[in-house]
Amino acid sequence: MEKIPILKMGKFLLVTIQVDLYDRLALTLEEDLIQMVFKTGSKGVLIDISALSIVDSFMGKIIGNIAGMSSIMDAETVVVGMQPAVAITLIELGLPLSGVHTALNVEKGMALLESRMPPSLDDANDDDVD
Amino acid sequence: METPIFEILRSKKDRVLQLWLQVQQMDTEVSNNYNTADELRAQSTEFVDILVGSLNENTVQDFSSPELEALTDYISSLTISRARQGFSPRETATYIFTLKDALLKVLSEQNSDNPQQLYQDSILVSKFIDNIGILSFETFITGREDVIFQQSEEMAELSTPVIRVWNGILAMPIIGTLDSARTQVVMENLLQGIVDTGSSIAILDISGVPAVDSLVAQHLIKTVNATRLMGAECIISGIRPEIAQTVVHLGIDLSQMITKATLESALKFAFNSLQLEVRRTQREKLN
Numbered sequence: 165m166e167k168i169p170i171l172k173m174g175k176f177l178l179v180t181i182q183v184d185l186y187d188r189l190a191l192t193l194e195e196d197l198i199q200m201v202f203k204t205g206s207k208g209v210l211i212d213i214s215a216l217s218i219v220d221s222f223m224g225k226i227i228g229n230i231a232g233m234s235s236i237m238d239a240e241t242v243v244v245g246m247q248p249a250v251a252i253t254l255i256e257l258g259l260p261l262s263g264v265h266t267a268l269n270v271e272k273g274m275a276l277l278e279s280r281m282p283p284s285l286d287d288a289n290d291d292d293v294d
Numbered sequence: 295m296e297t298p299i300f301e302i303l304r305s306k307k308d309r310v311l312q313l314w315l316q317v318q319q320m321d322t323e324v325s326n327n328y329n330t331a332d333e334l335r336a337q338s339t340e341f342v343d344i345l346v347g348s349l350n351e352n353t354v355q356d357f358s359s360p361e362l363e364a365l366t367d368y369i370s371s372l373t374i375s376r377a378r379q380g381f382s383p384r385e386t387a388t389y390i391f392t393l394k395d396a397l398l399k400v401l402s403e404q405n406s407d408n409p410q411q412l413y414q415d416s417i418l419v420s421k422f423i424d425n426i427g428i429l430s431f432e433t434f435i436t437g438r439e440d441v442i443f444q445q446s447e448e449m450a451e452l453s454t455p456v457i458r459v460w461n462g463i464l465a466m467p468i469i470g471t472l473d474s475a476r477t478q479v480v481m482e483n484l485l486q487g488i489v490d491t492g493s494s495i496a497i498l499d500i501s502g503v504p505a506v507d508s509l510v511a512q513h514l515i516k517t518v519n520a521t522r523l524m525g526a527e528c529i530i531s532g533i534r535p536e537i538a539q540t541v542v543h544l545g546i547d548l549s550q551m552i553t554k555a556t557l558e559s560a561l562k563f564a565f566n567s568l569q570l571e572v573r574r575t576q577r578e579k580l581n
Contacts, residue, residue: 269525
């Protein structure tokens with residue numbers, strides 16, 4: 165079965181959605197991602213949706229869900245690279261994704277996550293990983 | 295032996311044309327606007343050719359018949375070209391209706407001994423030419439509407455410029471009322487501008503918006519939310535005292551957005567969040 169890869173980058177998880185996201189795939193992603201957050205103890209999740217050109221209310225809900233689940237597991241979610249059409253669609257659908265952080269691109273998203281990590285925690289985490 | 299009307303017209307094509315040109319010359323309204331009589335003659339000849347060519351027993355009864363496509367296309371292009379040359383719709387209509395005079399005259403010459411047949415044919419011809427007149431008017435109005443539509447689109451495009459004020463800061467002054475269609479344009483342009491320039495702050499200046507009601511506020515909130523989804527921040531600036539008053543009186547909650555009274559303070563805020571500083575250069579040190 166098709167799967168969306170979840171990459172571990174330092175303290176964060178990086179998900180790049182490069183294919184059309186159908187409902188089943190989105191649900192699998194939601195489950196895999198939360199498992200990964202639990203397994204790796206990541207403090208941040210970065211979802212790159214710059215290749216996503218079509219979005220529906222279900223997708224909006226899944227993104228909201230991932231953010232909500234991550235936040236109760238003490239990980240922040242940043243959605244990056246949203247296309248203008250996707251942003252307008254989500255707003256028109258009444259899904260402002262208020263719990264989700266956003267950034268223009270992966271680089272800025274990383275910087276945002278980086279800036280939200282308390283410095284002391286960073287060190288402790290690095291030790292744990294090593 | 296009754297000859298069908300289209301047969302008469304086909305055999306008497308030259309006579310029709312000759313009579314039509316005569317009537318046109320008498321009617322100053324038609325003739326005096328043309329550059330040359332030759333031009334008018336050429337156009338009229340083509341018209342009569344196409345008209346007679348497309349008439350048969352079906353089309354003479356039924357104007358919506360697909361066999362008349364050549365004629366309707368020709369009339370549409372004729373109307374448009376005449377409108378471009380500066381003819382009023384009245385002049386074009388008169389031009390078409392003078393053809394009726396010519397046709398009726400030819401029919402009466404042909405059927406002078408058969409008033410019953412002449413009457414029926416006259417009604418047919420009248421109806422046919424009236425339909426051509428209506429078509430011409432329709433084309434004229436459609437052309438006008440296209441122009442109006444194009445202009446309003448251009449206006450919407452013109453009135454929503456996205457300005458890159460600084461590296462990473464965009465500004466968009468909105469002049470005029472914000473309705474749904476315009477908000478859409480504003481939103482699209484702003485978001486596209488954010489993608490193109492990679493800016494993280496967008497300033498929406500509404501000092502040129504005459505009034506803010508709950509609908510406009512709704513549109514503003516939508517735009518701010520969409521910008522946030524893109525990963526940028528949107529500041530609303532140019533809130534005049536009257537606007538602040540109406541917004542509060544209407545009970546609209548703008549507390550979730552960053553609002554500033556002037557573009558200046560919005561810019562200051564933007565510099566601040568990008569950790570930029572604007573300072574006066576110190577001349578003493580240079581000297």
